Amino acid sequence: MRRTSRxxxxxxxxxxxxxxxxxxxxxxxxxxxxxxASAGEGPSGSPPTRxxxxxRQMSTIDCPEAVNGLPEVPxxxxxxxxxxxxxxxxxxxDAYRQFADRQEQMAQDPGLAENAVLGPLRSKRTxxxxxxxxxxxxxxxxxxxxxxSLAGCSLRADDxxxxxxxxxxxxxxGGSGDGDGGQDDGQGQGQNQGRSEGQGxxxxxxxxxxxxxxxxxGRGGNGPEAADFVDxxxxxxxxxxxxxxxxxxxxxxxxxxxxxxxGKFNPDNVIVAPGVSNGAHHMHDYVGNQANDAFAxxxxxxxxxxxxRNQGDRSTYYWPVLRLQNGQDEDDVDADGGxxxxxxxxxxxxSQVTLKFVGSPVGRVTAMPRFLRIITGxxxxxxxxxxxxxxxxxxxGFEDRQVKDKYPICPEGSQVVRTFAFQSCWxxxxxxxxxxxxxxxxxxxxxxxxxxxxxxxxxVQRIVYDVPPGPGFAVDSFPEQLHKPITDHGDFINVFxxxxxxxxxxxxxxxxxxx
Numbered sequence: 001m002r003r004t005s006r007x008x009x010x011x012x013x014x015x016x017x018x019x020x021x022x023x024x025x026x027x028x029x030x031x032x033x034x035x036x037a038s039a040g041e042g043p044s045g046s047p048p049t050r051x052x053x054x055x056r057q058m059s060t061i062d063c064p065e066a067v068n069g070l071p072e073v074p075x076x077x078x079x080x081x082x083x084x085x086x087x088x089x090x091x092x093x094d095a096y097r098q099f100a101d102r103q104e105q106m107a108q109d110p111g112l113a114e115n116a117v118l119g120p121l122r123s124k125r126t127x128x129x130x131x132x133x134x135x136x137x138x139x140x141x142x143x144x145x146x147x148x149s150l151a152g153c154s155l156r157a158d159d160x161x162x163x164x165x166x167x168x169x170x171x172x173x174g175g176s177g178d179g180d181g182g183q184d185d186g187q188g189q190g191q192n193q194g195r196s197e198g199q200g201x202x203x204x205x206x207x208x209x210x211x212x213x214x215x216x217x218g219r220g221g222n223g224p225e226a227a228d229f230v231d232x233x234x235x236x237x238x239x240x241x242x243x244x245x246x247x248x249x250x251x252x253x254x255x256x257x258x259x260x261x262x263g264k265f266n267p268d269n270v271i272v273a274p275g276v277s278n279g280a281h282h283m284h285d286y287v288g289n290q291a292n293d294a295f296a297x298x299x300x301x302x303x304x305x306x307x308x309r310n311q312g313d314r315s316t317y318y319w320p321v322l323r324l325q326n327g328q329d330e331d332d333v334d335a336d337g338g339x340x341x342x343x344x345x346x347x348x349x350x351s352q353v354t355l356k357f358v359g360s361p362v363g364r365v366t367a368m369p370r371f372l373r374i375i376t377g378x379x380x381x382x383x384x385x386x387x388x389x390x391x392x393x394x395x396x397g398f399e400d401r402q403v404k405d406k407y408p409i410c411p412e413g414s415q416v417v418r419t420f421a422f423q424s425c426w427x428x429x430x431x432x433x434x435x436x437x438x439x440x441x442x443x444x445x446x447x448x449x450x451x452x453x454x455x456x457x458x459x460v461q462r463i464v465y466d467v468p469p470g471p472g473f474a475v476d477s478f479p480e481q482l483h484k485p486i487t488d489h490g491d492f493i494n495v496f497x498x499x500x501x502x503x504x505x506x507x508x509x510x511x512x513x514x515x
Contacts, residue, residue: 057107060222060480061096061117062383063088063153066129071144073136073434079275080135081434084128086273089478091128092153093281093341095121096480099155100222100342106155118153125151156383158225158482222342223482224325229471230406232414237400245447249359251508253457254515257287257308257317259350265321267337268294271373271436271491278336280379282320282343282476287353289316289495298371301495310515312500317355319420319490320379320476321347322465343476343483351415352464357457359508360424361447365455367501368494373432374440374459376422377489382481388437391488392419396464405486409471416465416473420490424458425449457508461490 066088073081099106099117106113129147137143244250264286270293273279277294286292291304306314323330323345330347332338359365378388392402394417395410402419410416423440430439441453449455467473474483481487496504507514 057157058103058113058155059158060156060383060482061092061099061121061153062156062480063092063121063125064150065380065384066125066132066147066150067435068384069147069150070132070434071136074140076139077135078434081132082272082274083276084132084135086276086279088125088128089273089279089281091121091124093479095153097342100479113155118155121153122151125153158223222479224407224471224474224484225482226471228407228474228483228485229409230403232395232398232401232403232408232410235398235401235403235408238402244361247363248361248447249364249455249509250511251359252513253357253504253507254513255308255310255313255315255355255357256515257306257313257315257353257355259353260285260287260307261349262307263349264290265332265337265347266293267335267341268292269491270294270296271375271432271493278341280320281337281341281478282379283332283337283347284318284476284491285321285350286316286318287355289314289493292316292318292493301371301493304495310500312497314495314497316493316495317461317490319418319461319463320488322350322416322418322467322473322475323347324467325472325474337476342479345474348465348467348473350463351466352462354460354462356460356462357504357508358460359457360443360449360455362443363448363455364509365424365457365505367505368426368456368496369431370494370496370498370501371431372426372440372456372494373436374422374492374494375436375489376420376492377487379478379487379489380481381486382477382484386486389486390420391485391490392421393417393485393488394419403485405484407471407473407485410469412469414469416467418461418463418465418488420459420461420488422459422461422490422492424455425453426456427452428454457504459492 067085070081095117099113102112102116106117126148129150133143133147265283266286267278267280267283268276269280269284273294275294279294288306288308289301289304290306291300296304301314301316304314308314321343323343325345328346329344330338333344334340337343377390378384378386381389386405389404392404393406393408394402395408395414396417397414398408398410399417399419408416423442425441425443427439427441433439441450443449443455465473475485475488477483477487494501503514
């Protein structure tokens with residue numbers, strides 16, 4: 001298993017390069033962004049016609065999220081199904097590379113896109129879906145029907161992201177300050193997605209990134225672009241949270257697991273793609289458990305070393321790395337998850353990482369089961385739509401202003417903040433589910449868990465970065481997701497020992513602040 005390590009930290013010279021590549025006009029307008037990036041990559045359904053392509057630059061490949069269309073997957077079939085789903089991600093990645101390499105030609109000749117990219121991709125996806133159906137039928141007694149409807153993919157433009165109307169607004173996530181608010185109906189559908197006035201004021205003011213470069217050939221190759229950034233000062237404060245009622249569990253438990261100073265990275269995802277190297281196609285930062293890779297079993301995690309100060313916490317916490325788009329190569333420039341998957345630039349070590357577990361605004365919490373797995377956010381939200389998007393972006397000193405589908409431009413002296421408020425309700429039975437979502441849920445708007453779910457300590461991750469002011473950074477992503485901020489996500493596997501978990505629950509329910 002390849003593991004990359006940090007080659008260097010940011011220098012003042014590198015920071016100056018990045019800042020010079022990101023000039024800002026007053027009031028949040030962008031003059032230029034990421035001189036190393038280009039317009040890059042595409043929507044579900046039938047292939048576009050020549051008329052649809054006219055006047056629009058198709059920018060990515062959009063395929064239905066297969067896992068969302070599957071029936072319940074029997075436990076005995078889950079390993080095989082997960083491997084096929086990971087193979088389908090690789091198929092999209094390979095097709096996207098072909099598309100990006102010949103994007104201009106395909107813009108002129110949609111038939112080329114169908115024959116060279118979409119048709120072969122559809123055939124590969126059909127074969128994978130067929131194998132998924134066989135695997136489910138073999139142990140479940142009945143092969144699911146209609147899976148072939150998930151095979152179709154198409155090209156789409158950057159301005160047609162599903163689930164977000166005109167594609168250039170911002171969604172406010174008011175509940176990320178302390179993890180108690182802005183939560184949805186508890187079905188793993190992300191947090192409150194209300195739109196805030198004053199957001200999205202940068203739309204149309206940025207020049208095309210990668211000026212003078214051939215599309216798809218920029219240093220970053222596929223985004224982000226100017227419209228993906230917003231001046232945090234133009235975002236309206238919105239900090240609505242459920243009111244805490246009598247009987248609320250008001251305490252908190254903070255675990256200190258460092259900032260990944262030791263440089264543990266890999267492009268695996270043991271939750272979504274167990275047993276598959278490079279299952280994420282982007283690099284993750286890891287803190288806590290050091291045994292986490294694609295092949296880690298529960299026993300491996302239980303025995304793994306941890307960076308957490310309290311050795312009773314061997315949990316694993318991971319998220320996509322953030323990189324400066326400054327033209328500086330990392331050690332992974334020729335590696336899977338890095339340059340081979342169009343994730344380039346200098347990886348940034350956070351200046352601060354806070355891992356806090358908080359209570360319920362309406363009652364007591366119960367212990368999490370050991371090895372509970374939780375994914376929050378959606379790594380494919382750009383093409384899937386924002387139903388499961390759940391990361392928030394802000395700036396220090398402005399954290400009452402949260403945005404979900406923009407990167408923030410912070411004033412001088414302010415640092416970029418990423419926040420993940422994880423699902424806080426558990427079904428009481430399962431440590432995972434076939435789609436890795438339905439065994440946990442968000443609390444409802446009134447703070448209560450959905451019927452059949454119980455409140456558990458809610459993990460709130462706050463990750464801070466000292467990056468140059470302006471639009472010169474991005475998170476790693478699947479290549480076809482164009483490094484959009486809405487694709488940000490976090491992963492957690494609970495490996496607290498029983499004694500420490502009991503202490504956490506007692507502390508939260510008693511209203512104390514513990515470490």
